[in-house]
Amino acid sequence: MGAQLVWFKRDLRAHDHAGLAAAASSGGPVLCLYIVEPWLWAQPDYSGRHYAFLTETLADLDRALRARGGTLTVRTGEAVAVLDALHRQTPIDAIHAHEETGLIATWERDRAVAQWARRHSIAFIEHRQNGVIRALPSRNGWAKRWEAFMSQPVIPAPARFQDAGAPSEPIPAPEALGLAPDPCPGRQTGGRRQAVADLESFLFARGRDYRRAMSSPVSAFDACSRLSAHLALGAISVREAYQGAGRALTAHRAAGEVGFARSVESFISRLHWHCHFMQKFEDEPELATRDLHPAYRGARPEADPDTLKRWIEGRTGLPFLDACMRALDHTGWLNFRMRAMAAAFSSYHLWQDWKRPAQALARRFTDFEPGIHYPQFQMQSGVTGVNTPRIYNPVKQSMDQDPDGVFIARWVPELAALPAPFRHQPWTAPQGVLEAAGVQLGVTYTDRIVDHEQAAREAKAKLTALRRSAGHGPASDAIQARHGSRKSGLKQTGSATRRRKAKAAPDPAQGSLF
Ligand SMILES: Cc1cc2nc3c(=O)[nH]c(=O)nc-3n(C[C@H](O)[C@H](O)[C@H](O)COP(=O)(O)OP(=O)(O)OC[C@H]3O[C@@H](n4cnc5c(N)ncnc54)[C@H](O)[C@@H]3O)c2cc1C
Numbered sequence: 001m002g003a004q005l006v007w008f009k010r011d012l013r014a015h016d017h018a019g020l021a022a023a024a025s026s027g028g029p030v031l032c033l034y035i036v037e038p039w040l041w042a043q044p045d046y047s048g049r050h051y052a053f054l055t056e057t058l059a060d061l062d063r064a065l066r067a068r069g070g071t072l073t074v075r076t077g078e079a080v081a082v083l084d085a086l087h088r089q090t091p092i093d094a095i096h097a098h099e100e101t102g103l104i105a106t107w108e109r110d111r112a113v114a115q116w117a118r119r120h121s122i123a124f125i126e127h128r129q130n131g132v133i134r135a136l137p138s139r140n141g142w143a144k145r146w147e148a149f150m151s152q153p154v155i156p157a158p159a160r161f162q163d164a165g166a167p168s169e170p171i172p173a174p175e176a177l178g179l180a181p182d183p184c185p186g187r188q189t190g191g192r193r194q195a196v197a198d199l200e201s202f203l204f205a206r207g208r209d210y211r212r213a214m215s216s217p218v219s220a221f222d223a224c225s226r227l228s229a230h231l232a233l234g235a236i237s238v239r240e241a242y243q244g245a246g247r248a249l250t251a252h253r254a255a256g257e258v259g260f261a262r263s264v265e266s267f268i269s270r271l272h273w274h275c276h277f278m279q280k281f282e283d284e285p286e287l288a289t290r291d292l293h294p295a296y297r298g299a300r301p302e303a304d305p306d307t308l309k310r311w312i313e314g315r316t317g318l319p320f321l322d323a324c325m326r327a328l329d330h331t332g333w334l335n336f337r338m339r340a341m342a343a344a345f346s347s348y349h350l351w352q353d354w355k356r357p358a359q360a361l362a363r364r365f366t367d368f369e370p371g372i373h374y375p376q377f378q379m380q381s382g383v384t385g386v387n388t389p390r391i392y393n394p395v396k397q398s399m400d401q402d403p404d405g406v407f408i409a410r411w412v413p414e415l416a417a418l419p420a421p422f423r424h425q426p427w428t429a430p431q432g433v434l435e436a437a438g439v440q441l442g443v444t445y446t447d448r449i450v451d452h453e454q455a456a457r458e459a460k461a462k463l464t465a466l467r468r469s470a471g472h473g474p475a476s477d478a479i480q481a482r483h484g485s486r487k488s489g490l491k492q493t494g495s496a497t498r499r500r501k502a503k504a505a506p507d508p509a510q511g512s513l514f
Pocket residue numbers: 214224225226227228229231232267270271273274275277334335336337339340343365367368369370372373374376377380510
């Protein structure tokens with residue numbers, strides 16, 4: 001009897017794992033494999049912090065497999081070459097993987113593996129792991145199917161299975177993959193045990209004020225679930241998070257904790273968004289490289305390297321934005337609203353094409369998930385043609401989300417001695433106040449990269465011209481028909497959807513979905 005090979009990719013868990021359960025139930029030897037793919041780590045959206053988080057998650061997966069009689073075999077190379085070598089040593093009967101919603105390159109790799117498996121008469125079985133539906137003909141009925149999948153019982157981790165005994169190779173050092181040093185001292189720790197702990201502490205303690213606290217970076221680091229990086233590698237499944245939230249909801253309602261229950265409801269709606277965005281990417285992986293709406297293609301120049309560097313390193317001279325970028329560099333995470341503001345600033349105020357900024361942010365986010373990141377970046381950059389463009393004013397956000405300037409003081413220490421009201425816009429401070437605080441604009445803290453109000457006005461005018469261009473409306477309608485949410489009833493800007501009556505109030509932080 002040949003081995004059942006479980007090819008782990010972005011599903012690094014033993015629980016709720018259809019492929020592992022199927023392989024274990026065969027009763028034969030099981031080969032659990034993770035392939036470190038050098039070509040993947042050479043992509044411009046991957047970085048050292050992703051790799052560090054991955055290695056922690058793999059170590060935890062190995063522990064979980066060992067507790068069940070198995071082990072994780074790690075190999076490095078091209079997937080087909082690795083599988084071919086393994087098959088010669090340990091004949092393989094079937095490969096179990098999950099349906100990966102990924103970059104075009106990962107699609108091509110999966111197709112190559114499928115062809116190789118066919119040539120060797122090996123079954124290649126791809127299991128579904130979240131609410132995304134492969135080869136979806138239409139979005140109609142998608143939300144119901146999401147609910148049905150999430151409500152199915154979580155698949156238990158196999159109690160024990162027989163290990164195929166394929167030896168593991170050491171995990172390559174990041175330098176060996178060409179990854180630049182990427183210290184991220186405040187990064188989350190990877191692994192399922194941490195993921196489960198984060199979910200529990202969110203649902204029963206940290207998440208109480210989630211609805212109110214999620215928008216400000218002062219409170220969001222604690223008040224948000226912080227599950228995204230774990231979900232991106234599949235250390236925990238969306239279904240586990242959904243069902244955990246369902247249990248918390250029941251408990252909070254029974255205890256009369258109305259506010260906490262509403263927070264958990266908001267969290268559940270975001271789990272829908274997770275799959276909603278990934279479904280777009282599943283249907284159109286070109287979203288990583290091409291503006292969704294044709295009218296915006298080539299409308300902005302490719303990002304200027306110096307401008308891009310100032311933006312990503314937090315040296316724009318807009319203190320709150322700079323604080324966000326520096327916090328992100330240090331921690332690998334930022335809350336939704338600040339991500340949206342950062343993306344919008346690069347696309348509107350700086351009027352840069354979104355692709356390089358999107359890659360630069362992807363490298364900073366420990367939770368980089370192509371299927372959320374690229375559709376979100378496009379939406380926040382106003383290139384979908386179906387969402388109301390949202391130009392965040394970084395000074396207004398600063399006053400709203402960090403009224404006392406504590407976040408700025410922490411991450412932009414050059415301004416910490418300024419009285420709080422002037423930290424939001426130091427260029428308005430009287431000379432004497434600046435001097436007393438030891439601030440010299442243009443010397444100790446950079447001058448503004450743009451006058452943000454004027455830049456926003458100019459961006460609005462350019463957008464209006466683009467939206468009035470011939471063919472804009474019909475293309476928007478086609479996009480809405482293909483990718484639009486059928487459930488939200490949110491206000492859209494395509495002409496067909498403008499006619500449809502909105503049923504639910506849009507989430508102010510999210511804007512309209514596309
Ligand atoms: C420009 C931009 C890029 C983004 N890139 C990513 C990314 O690479 N990976 C990623 O997971 N999220 C991304 N997001 C969405 C969102 O900001 C993060 O999911 C969230 O901040 C993660 O923190 P959390 O797990 O504590 O989220 P919570 O607020 O606790 O939400 C729970 C989960 O719901 C999902 N979710 C929440 N908000 C959204 C949203 N707006 N769209 C889609 N799914 C959502 C995520 O899976 C998240 O883990 C991006 C948003 C923007 C504006």
